[in-house]
Amino acid sequence: MSARTAAAAARARLEAAGVPDAAFEAEALTRHASGLSRAAFFAGAPIAAAAAERLEALLARRLRREPTPYLTGVREFHGLELAVGRGALIPRPETELLVELGLAELRERPRATVLDVGAGCGAVAIAVAVAEPRARVLATDVSADALRLAARNAARHGAAVSLARGHLAAAVARADVVLANLPYVPARAIDALQPEVRRWEPRLALDGGEDGLDLVRALLDDCGARLRPRLAAFEVGLGQAGPVAAHAAALGAETDVAHDLAGWERAVTARWR
Numbered sequence: 024m025s026a027r028t029a030a031a032a033a034r035a036r037l038e039a040a041g042v043p044d045a046a047f048e049a050e051a052l053t054r055h056a057s058g059l060s061r062a063a064f065f066a067g068a069p070i071a072a073a074a075a076e077r078l079e080a081l082l083a084r085r086l087r088r089e090p091t092p093y094l095t096g097v098r099e100f101h102g103l104e105l106a107v108g109r110g111a112l113i114p115r116p117e118t119e120l121l122v123e124l125g126l127a128e129l130r131e132r133p134r135a136t137v138l139d140v141g142a143g144c145g146a147v148a149i150a151v152a153v154a155e156p157r158a159r160v161l162a163t164d165v166s167a168d169a170l171r172l173a174a175r176n177a178a179r180h181g182a183a184v185s186l187a188r189g190h191l192a193a194a195v196a197r198a199d200v201v202l203a204n205l206p207y208v209p210a211r212a213i214d215a216l217q218p219e220v221r222r223w224e225p226r227l228a229l230d231g232g233e234d235g236l237d238l239v240r241a242l243l244d245d246c247g248a249r250l251r252p253r254l255a256a257f258e259v260g261l262g263q264a265g266p267v268a269a270h271a272a273a274l275g276a277e278t279d280v281a282h283d284l285a286g287w288e289r290a291v292t293a294r295w296r
């Protein structure tokens with residue numbers, strides 16, 4: 024049987040189970056199981072028996088709505104292939120905005136100290152360190168599993184990132200730039216998220232308390248009282264930019280809102296002078 028035929032059968036099963044983007048997912052899983060390039064896949068290369076078995080095992084997991092990056096073990100972020108796993112959130116494309124905001128600040132001060140709070144698999148910190156190796160990059164997380172992945176990813180990309188386990192920025196004495204994609208989903212909204220997220224991604228990476236902003240406010244408070252970074256940038260969800268900017272302004276920061284490629288208010292920046 025050709026790998027394309029196997030993928031078509033996989034697609035039909037994924038579609039029947041209501042998995043979004045079934046065609047794309049079926050191709051990704053079939054190519055992962057078979058190790059075929061896109062060119063070989065589309066040229067009609069056969070799928071070996073062992074690969075067909077691997078595909079079946081992957082499909083069984085995907086049909087339980089386990090996200091594809093947890094099955095393949097990798098995710099691309101800011102042009103880098105990162106190892107991902109159940110101990111950390113799968114990095115999202117919209118979070119690249121935090122990297123861009125950080126890098127824009129580093130253009131004037133390339134040797135600044137950048138702190139990524141809630142680093143997960145290290146996506147933001149590593150992307151910044153790779154793009155601007157002169158920066159001093161630190162990253163924190165409360166999750167030991169996440170930090171293990173971040174260490175693996177930093178080593179894989181030769182990124183000099185200092186990792187520390189701890190609550191928010193508690194382990195850090197100073198930072199010029201603070202970048203944070205902290206949990207910001209309101210606790211009661213988690214059960215309404217798609218199954219890939221609510222069943223498989225760590226609750227610790229999602230749950231931001233009653234209105235989603237408990238940790239964002241706590242880090243802003245620390246920025247205002249102690250760190251006073253030149254730039255702090257926080258990823259936010261729908262409807263959160265206003266309250267976050269207001270909280271930062273009340274702490275004496277100059278604030279702004281940055282939009283993602285889809286036009287959504289996606290990050291709040293706060294500056295202390």
Ligand SMILES: C[S@@+](CC[C@H](N)C(=O)[O-])C[C@H]1O[C@@H](n2cnc3c(N)ncnc32)[C@H](O)[C@@H]1O
Nearest residue numbers: 112114141142143164165166190191204206228
């Ligand atoms: C939304 S995930 C973002 C991960 C990564 N920055 C990314 O964008 O892919 C939030 C991260 O914050 C971490 N976290 C949760 N509570 C924390 C706390 N109190 N202090 C530091 N990190 C925390 C979680 O373990 C998780 O890795």
